[in-house]
Amino acid sequence: MLHEFLTTHRDAIIARTRDTRPTRDMLRGDAGVSTVDVLDSGMSLFLTQLSDRLRAGVTAAPGATSAIGASASRHGVNLLLAGYNVSEVVHHYGEICQVVTQLAIEQETPITTSEFHALNGCLDTAIAEAVTEHARITAERGSASETERLGRAAHEIRNLLNAAVLAFQTVQRGSGNVNGAAGMVLGRSLMGLRGMVDSAVAEVRMAVDQSRHERIGVSHFIEEVAGVANLHAEFREMSFAVAPVAADLAVDGDPELLLAAVMNLLINAFKYTRPGGRVLLRAYAEGSRLLIEVEDMCGGFPEESRDPFRPFGDQRGRDRTGLGLGLSIARRTIRAHGGDIHIRNLPGRGCVFVADIALAAREGPPA
Numbered sequence: 001m002l003h004e005f006l007t008t009h010r011d012a013i014i015a016r017t018r019d020t021r022p023t024r025d026m027l028r029g030d031a032g033v034s035t036v037d038v039l040d041s042g043m044s045l046f047l048t049q050l051s052d053r054l055r056a057g058v059t060a061a062p063g064a065t066s067a068i069g070a071s072a073s074r075h076g077v078n079l080l081l082a083g084y085n086v087s088e089v090v091h092h093y094g095e096i097c098q099v100v101t102q103l104a105i106e107q108e109t110p111i112t113t114s115e116f117h118a119l120n121g122c123l124d125t126a127i128a129e130a131v132t133e134h135a136r137i138t139a140e141r142g143s144a145s146e147t148e149r150l151g152r153a154a155h156e157i158r159n160l161l162n163a164a165v166l167a168f169q170t171v172q173r174g175s176g177n178v179n180g181a182a183g184m185v186l187g188r189s190l191m192g193l194r195g196m197v198d199s200a201v202a203e204v205r206m207a208v209d210q211s212r213h214e215r216i217g218v219s220h221f222i223e224e225v226a227g228v229a230n231l232h233a234e235f236r237e238m239s240f241a242v243a244p245v246a247a248d249l250a251v252d253g254d255p256e257l258l259l260a261a262v263m264n265l266l267i268n269a270f271k272y273t274r275p276g277g278r279v280l281l282r283a284y285a286e287g288s289r290l291l292i293e294v295e296d297m298c299g300g301f302p303e304e305s306r307d308p309f310r311p312f313g314d315q316r317g318r319d320r321t322g323l324g325l326g327l328s329i330a331r332r333t334i335r336a337h338g339g340d341i342h343i344r345n346l347p348g349r350g351c352v353f354v355a356d357i358a359l360a361a362r363e364g365p366p367a
Helices: 001-010 010-019 035-055 069-081 086-106 113-172 181-208 219-233 253-273 324-337
Strands: 216-217 241-242 250-253 278-287 287-294 340-347 352-360
Touching: 001 010, 001 035, 010 035, 010 086, 010 250, 035 069, 035 086, 035 113, 035 241, 069 113, 086 113, 086 181, 113 181, 181 219, 181 253, 216 219, 219 241, 219 253, 219 278, 250 253, 250 340, 253 278, 253 287, 253 324, 253 352, 278 340, 324 340, 324 352
Parallel strands: 241 278
Antiparallel strands: 216 250, 278 287, 287 352, 340 352
């Protein structure tokens, strides 16, 4: 009888199923969540419930409200916490069926048609409930994250607009000079709004895959970036310098997306550079790669800080404005162009953010 087989060989089934998992499965999971424990406990409970149904002579597929359905829902959540996606949840249950069948053949234990239907019916219910709960929690997380993001964006835009309106009213009343403090506040607010809009447009274009590729002359590109960056530096009362760029360098990519990515790196540098400090922009070839470096004077990257490319990342300086999305969007943009961004720390001095992308072939004049 299959229920006796499952009871007798439960540990062997669990062990063999564990052996079929890739090594990476043993290394995944959020803090405090043991992947091995999640998989083994879920499988053990499923085998026990299946054995109980077969012992009672129940061969019909269980419903969502059954013990198997309820426990599978909880197991789906645990698998999500352990880092499993939906397809891996389905594969996990499929492994159980395969191991039970193989072991039954090896032990010469016959499985009747009704028992096999019961096994597959229970697996179908478990998969459906685990996947449904997994998808529900994933959707809730995404919705909560998006709501938080929209809320923070609206809050930041409102702050920038309020600052701009107050500065404009001050200048309009004649109480302040356009070239004075009020003008500086107005300029900083408008540049902040421009940066947020540019980042939002870049993110939307990447999401809908509307990027366009053309040959971009690096020297001209850096000049265009510098024109905008100089305004940021002026309004933040710090210096900005650009190293000479070789005239023959070119890349293939979307000029608007790349401009937004490099500007996000520069805005981040201006944000964390100490008052009176300097931000430096360099672009040069290293082999077949183009390296665009943005060096700031933030004092060095704190060792205890989390990943700066993480959305809504740490606000590590006195300037708490911004959504913490600029670096995340910049990295996504550069990766979409076949490159990446990494950080070179200069303890006690500052940081260098390096965007690394492939150079275009040198034949033909750059655009």
